Amino acid sequence: MPEAPLLKVSDLRTHFFTDEGVVKSVDGVDFAVEQGRTLCVLGESGCGKSVTARSILRIVDRPGRVVSGRIEWRRKDGSVVDIATLPVAGREMRRIRGGEIAMIFQEPMSSLGPIHSIGDQIIETILLHQDLSKSAARDKAIQALRRVGMPDAERRLALYPFQLSGGMRQRAMIALALCCEPRLLIADEPTTALDVTTQANILDLMKGLQDEYRMAMLFITHDLGVVAEIADEVVVMYLGRVVERGTVDEIFHAPRHPYTQALLRSVPKLGSRGENRRLAVIRGSVPHPFARPAGCGFAPRCEQAIAGRCATIQPELTTLADGHQVRCLLYSDQAA
Ligand SMILES: Nc1ncnc2c1ncn2[C@@H]1O[C@H](COP(=O)(O)OP(=O)(O)OP(=O)(O)O)[C@@H](O)[C@H]1O
Ligand SMILES: [Mg+2]
Known part of the structure; x- marks a missing residue:
């Protein structure tokens, strides 16, 4: 069947x-x-x-x-x-x-909150769905950002959405959507x-x-x-x-x-x-x-x-x- x-x-x-x-x-x-x-x-x-x-x-x-x-x-x-x-x-x-099931929107700011760094948001999502330690989740977040072509991902983890260009914000949103595979x-x-x-x-x-x-x-x-x-x-x-x-x-x-x-x-x-x-x-x-x-x-x-x-x-x-x-x-x- x-x-x-x-x-x-x-x-x-x-x-x-x-x-x-x-x-x-x-x-x-x-x-x-x-x-x-x-x-x-x-x-x-x-x-x-x-x-x-x-x-x-x-x-x-x-x-x-x-x-x-x-x-x-x-x-x-x-x-x-x-x-x-x-x-x-x-x-x-x-x-x-x-x-x-993850979703990405036309406007990145509708899934990325303004008051937390992109790293915190991705880490929080990973911790919500996967049984990982905080440091393992952090590594995974860096990987997710690298995978979407974000240069210098480790440093950018600490940035807030408003500090990113439109294209980079879109990438951060995709990383957020894809971090739990x-x-x-x-x-x-x-x-x-x-x-x-x-x-x-x-x-x-x-x-x-x-x-x-x-x-x-x-x-x-x-x-x-x-x-x-x-x-x-x-x-x-x-x-x-x-x-x-x-x-x-x-x-x-x-x-x-x-x-x-x-x-x-x-x-x-x-x-x-x-x-x-x-x-x-x-x-x-x-x-x-x-x-x-x-x-x-x-x-x-x-x-x-x-x-x-x-x-x-x-x-x-x-x-x-x-x-x-x-x-x-x-x-x-x-x-x-
Ligand atoms: N909160 C709401 N209250 C009343 N009607 C709504 C609400 N949200 C959406 N609608 C109606 O539902 C219909 C479909 O809306 P939807 O947002 O799904 O369109 P769409 O195909 O995604 O359009 P677009 O290409 O512009 O994004 C529209 O007629 C819209 O007015
Ligand atoms: Mg629509």
């Missing part, structure tokens, strides 16, 4: 209960991440990428809540636990968060704030570390150049749902969902590093959270929408080939 995926998310729903109404930020998301592989999550601003990531670690801000679905995580011993059912602040969740790294736009050269270095570094540890990555980005470079598989999200998923080749060379096709069309050149690979705007705009279309969320913006159907029928995920799935009536017999 093949091994279970490292992480399997099924029908995940995370909603925000605001005074104005319920925002269904994540509304039925399915995907799986295999050990040692990279899954990229792609989609326009507001489609629910960060909320999905935060749901997995159970760090959704109030008034948000995981309302249903399963987040099956395979532990080191092979047993599977459903993270969605764990108490948010319980022992098991704290062990998983930061130890087995997580089996899954969730990276939420980790390089967007960096200049192009530093971005390239950080990506190379993450790929190298992944090879070394067989770590899996869930990588969130708007940047198709980054996707082309690091993804094995891609899920495309729209309005809190997965609209297409496939291998990176399928998504780039045979995209099926009109939304994925529009995303790809909006990029002038693939494979080149530079400003012009940021996504251009797709016709129309993402509907207001309280004004979701009854049928397919993309129907009002879709050039291929079928009159009288797409606006009213919610498409199911259709499987086209092994692993290539699309949520669109053009590929489904639902509409017939």
